[in-house]
Amino acid sequence: MGVTRTAREIGAELRGARCRARLTQTQVGNVVGYSASAISRIEAGSMRLEYDRLLAFAAFLNIPLDRLHRTPVPGPAPVDTVRCPADEEDAVRRRNLLTGAAAIGATAAVGATTASAAPAGGDPAAPLEDYLFRLPTAAPVPLARLVQETASARKDFRAARYTALGRALPGLLASASATWEESTGHEREKASVVLARSYVLAAELALKQHSDAAWAASDRALAVARASGHPVPVGEASRVLAITMRRSGNCPSAVRLLTREAADLDSGQEQTAAVRTTLMLTAAYSAATGRDRATALDLLDAAEEETARREATPSGLFTVDATRTQVDVYRIGVHTALGTPDEGVSVARRINIDTMPTPERRARAWTDTARMWHALRDGQQTLAALRRVEHEAPQEVRRPALRALTADLLYASARVPGVREFAARTGAIST
Incomplete structure (x- = not known):
């Protein structure tokens, strides 16, 4: 054997x-x-x-x-x-690196906007990888304008407009960094929150594209968030860093980071309680990915209890939600990760994903549903869920993980009518 x-x-x-x-x-x-x-x-x-x-x-x-x-x-x-042809690949990679470095230098020298330097298609996180370690030259801007630009970038994320977000982020990060460096006192504290949340957006986008830029973005987000002294951005940054750790296979460390940060938050205040919930949910999924069933389910139950106490009030979090529906979506993902997707079917049938507030969150919920059906080897239901992802957020269904799921469905032994057309339309296969 x-x-x-x-x-x-x-x-x-x-x-x-x-x-x-x-x-x-x-x-x-x-x-x-x-x-x-x-x-x-x-x-x-x-x-x-x-x-x-x-x-x-x-x-x-x-x-x-x-x-x-x-x-x-x-x-x-x-x-x-x-x-x-490893030498050939290395040569191409070196040429691309040198070309990218030259473009960055030229952009910084003339102060061009980053949108013009971003690719017209392809990986929305590519501009981040080019600019994250050498941001374009930028001058400080009034804090009110910086807050407005960050809110605009957040709208792009919540609407799953990832190409627009990828183009906007390098310039936003450069302006936010320059403003933060020049600020003092209370203004610096406010600028820290804005900069931390800009890096959180960068980490979120990089994670969606499976880009290594997530490490740098999430680490910087947490460092600046801690400097701000505000617990909410600290929790938001801790969450994206923990997801990056989990993606690298270090699930126990991710769970420890998340539970430690959750324990430090005051559950008596609305926003910090909501952040605690998101940290526990992310910790639950991280534990499930590491096949720690008891910890995963305990954290899910704790998050559900938290939402039951304060769901009537909007949480106002930056990129995620802390609602009962969100807990149920995580429950579906946790059971799939634990290898018991059948336990998520009743949950999937009782929730109303249409009530979730943003296209990005609705698309993520349908993604978890698609993974559940795929684990149960129900190709028709999997494709139906993937089509709902596409309906909610066309750029979400073109993420690497979704293209891989579509390709897996295409090459499965049982044929699923319509999957080849869907795969071609969403970039899972070349046409």
Whole structure:
């Protein structure tokens, strides 16, 4: 029967299949929902794949599943039998890096707007990756204008207008940073909150695109939020940092960060209580991803109790909600992550996703519903939920993770009428 293969062996198998197909790491990543750097770590055996992601790789690269589960017949590893054009990929990557650096320098020199430098299509987070470590030159702006620009960026996020958000964020971050550096006293405190929330938006967008920029954005968000002394932006920043940690496979650390921050918040105040709820919900999903069922369900129940005490009042949080419906959506995701998606079916049937306040939140709820049905191998229901995602937020359904789910549905053994057209329309396959 053999034994389960190691991450390094699986990575070598994936790299060999990719090279035989003459695909770059970027091309594979676009289909299966990872950045090129993440594909590199997977192929090196330094990043662990969840089982559903492994299935997506196998389907796209035409790898028999037994080659990924069992020790192969002794002999040369597949990666050694195929010459992979790694030098060619590295050369392309170096050219792109130098071109990007030159463009950044030119933009900073002439003070051009970042919207003109952003790509017309493709990855909405690409401008962040270009500019995050070298923001364009910007002058301080009046705090009232900065607050207005941040509110506009938030509207783009909540409406799932990710391309517009990606274009706006570098300039917003540059202006917010310059304003924060020049401010003093109470004005600096206000500028800290605005800058922290701008970085939270950057982290949210990077997370949606599986971009490594999420690390830098979330870390900066938390540092500036702590400097502000305000607990709400601290909680918001802690949440996106914990999601970044979970995405890297460090679920226990994510749960510890979230529960520690939740314990430090005052549950007697409306906004801090709402933040506590979102932290507990994110911690519950992180625990479920780490297969800690008891912790995940305990945190869900605690979050539900919190919402029962104060749901009548709007929470006013920046990017997420803290309502009973949101708790139920998380409950669906938690059960799917725990491998018990059947326990989420009754929850999915009782909630009314249409009552959720923003297209981004409604699209996320339908995404979790689609994943539940996919785990239950109900292709028709999965596609129906994905179509609801597209209806709510067309850019949401083009996220790497959603394209990977669509591709997995397309290559499943049971044919689903309409899935190929949907996959072509949403970018899951090339036309």
